[in-house]
Amino acid sequence: MTDQALKTTPLNAAHRALGARMVGFGGYDMPVQYEGVLAEHRWTREHAGLFDVSHMGQCKITGPDAIAQFERFVPGDYQALKAGRQKYSLLLNESGGIIDDLMAGKPDHDGLFVVVNAGNKDEDFAFWSAHLSGDAELTVLDRALIAIQGPEAAEVMAAHDPVFNDFGFMDSARLILFGVDCYVSRSGYTGEDGYEISVPAADAERIWNTILQDARVKPIGLGARDSLRLEAGLPLHGHDIDATTSPVEGALTFALSKSRKERADFNGADRILKELADGPSRVRVGLSVKEGAPAREGAEIADMDGNIIGTVTSGGPSPTLGRNIAMGYVPPAFAELGTDLKVLVRGKPAAAEVVAMPFVAQRYYRKPKV
């Protein structure tokens, strides 16, 4: 039964036809699993998984001042971003906290195409509506978003159109695919090679079913999406990062462009530059949990003397590694790789160690340099 309070994506009927188990997520009725989280996780790591991520927010920010206005609230250099490329960034509040994380790119010659988190999109769009000034306009797009991820994703998609071979990691384009206007990027949220394809809502089910006809492709629910992104060390906004955490605390300093740090002209630059210089009071780290139950969000992290020093923000079993992994915040003094810590699960201490993220190597496709 569809919960009446939940919105649906254009693929809702397709999920139900596939026998998905549906749950509420980000205000949407979404598939959490089809055949099972573990099987779907492994299929994505070995073949190609198809994800409905239409609950995410999609918009364009256009106009002569679009880039300059967008940059006021993100720490990435979008002036310098080349056409046909996209970049991960962070929407920042005045205190340098992360309102949301996002992908913004230049798929066409018309400003920025931006994808934001489902649970934050109303807030993000309201933020831009209120704060973008000058000649910059926000247009919310009512489109579906389909991701295909995994080592066989590129071959699968090249069979539909060889143009997919032309993309390198984080390339972005607007083009006609499956006979309709699409935005495509070679990116994702699993650590695997793959694409995210924004399609017109009315064509979503046809395109979804067309891609699914390939035996290498299976539909993958949000359960495996979460375990895949955890293994890839990718933070989930609202859990691993939020409006109180800065990019430095969140271990996302790669999103701070050099030119922007020099100009110090984005929201929260004072705090962020100070943390870069002096160190933050806490930092997101990866943990290998060596015994006992999975350490999940909310589990306390203790030092070897039993003092509580931090909290797990997400965690669970790693199907690829066959052990429990987690990410959480600790003071920098405990953030060095190899540091022995304890996590408290239902009051029981279990041995844990600070390890590098990603937990499972990312396999993004980088085009050979010519």
Place this chain on the structure above:
Amino acid sequence: MRFTKDHEWVKVDGDIATVGISKHAADALGDVVFVETPDAGKAVSKGDSFAVVESVKAASDVYAPVSGEVVEGNAVLASAPETVNADPEGEGWFAKIRISDASQIDALMDRAAYDAFLTTL
């Protein structure tokens, strides 16, 4: 076999109750990745959380369907938690409890009543 509304099952042999979670519960949880069973000697009261079962996504409590003393936790589940999915109402049992109040069994649903209960969910 008797069932609770929290989807535990009980099978009685003399004064020993073998306890587990129903197939319905195991299917609803999905892939079980961790099980914590109680140690022998632990006293439990009906309704106590006495074991934990974890899927990839979440941890769930398992409640004691009867009061008594744990005589054995299923050690197999520590190394093979997937047994709960493979055979929830058999090899995937959680614990054996020496029943202290046999009348508690009578209050539980039989298979037909439990199946009827499931249709109301």
